Amino acid sequence: MKARIHVTLKNGVLDPQGKAIEHTLGSLGFAGVNQARQGKFIELDLEETDKAKAHEAVTAMCEKLLANTVIENYSIDLEQ
Amino acid sequence: MKAAVIVFPGSNCDRDIQVALRQSMGSEPQMVWHKDADFDSVDLICLPGGFSYGDYLRCGAMSAKSPVMKEVIARANKGVPVLGICNGFQILAESGLVPGALMRNAGLKFVCRDLHLKVERNDSIFTSGYAAGQTIRIPVAHHDGNYFVDSEGLKALEDNNQVAFRYCGADGTVDLANNPNGSLNNIAGVYNAKGNVLGMMPHPERLCDAALGGTDGRAMFESLVAALS
Helix, strand or coil: CEEEEEEEECCCCCCHHHHHHHHHHHHCCCCCCCCCCCEEEEEEECCCCCHHHHHHHHHHHHHHHHCCCCCEEEEEEEEC | CCEEEEECCCECCHHHHHHHHHHHHCCCCEEEECCCCCCCCCCEEEECCECHHHHCCCCCCCHHHCHHHHHHHHHHHCCCCEEEECHHHHHHHHHCCCCCEEECCCCCCCEEEEEEEEECCCCCCCCCCCCCCCEEEEEEEECCCEEECCHHHHHHHHHCCCEEEEEECCCCCCCHHHCCCCCHHHEEEEECCCCCEEEECCCHHHCCEHHHCECCCHHHHHHHHHHHC
16 A cells, blocks of 8 residues: 655644745746645555554654654655 | 763764863763664763754654654653754654644744743753853754744643743843744743753853853853762
8 A cells, every 4th residue: 555645744834944935936937826735745655554554553653753743744645 | 070972973073062061061972873882871861962863754753753862762751851953843743742843944944043032940960050041142044943832732841841942132131133033932942741851952062161152051061960970
């Protein structure tokens, strides 16, 4: 099973890199970008075949290592 | 007094702390490789600056899960003093020994220069050699020193006097103009709730010898020697 994890900064946490991306897009002439937020994408290849168990395991991985929950949120997508 | 300096792959200020401790203690600190979880009983554990594990994932994230950190966390929870400088502060935050997180500098630039710090309190084992409110000159060198904690956490830090140092001007003014990295409330260093763990971004170990351009960092190591000998 594949787990795809997005880690993003929480709302309200200043994202200077996202701000710089937003600014540069504007200066390149791309209009209409209201906000840019930068995050991380992590893909895991799991041996687990049970979706519920996989979700539980990946959640623990996010809490323990993959995300810093002081500043970051994470979302998990599982695909057989 | 006995001290240990934990050395991670990518640490680069370990020998600076070693020299600062040697000069203040008059004896050799123990250098502990990150894979050695069973090191001698010591009075002080130092986590040095650098770029441990290449800052992979997040600064300090990998080191915080290394075998030696399990032992450091256990000893810190028993009251052993722990000093984390720069990357050491990031490791302390990632391991939960001090509250908050260190994010990318608000200006996105690596900041490497001497700046001024206000010593918030001197009733700590780390700062008894300073005066409360004293302004000291200490170098910083970091890309991710932007201190963040949620509003509840920030209030708790301020209410419990857990802020150790704030970035300020040469005259002691704490304001936005003297904030090098966007840290909330100009925070440059914090204590844990018990006060036995200090994490700070600036490098006192780099200004302990007049030959290096200043000695404002030396009082921290002398404070520790006075408290722990």
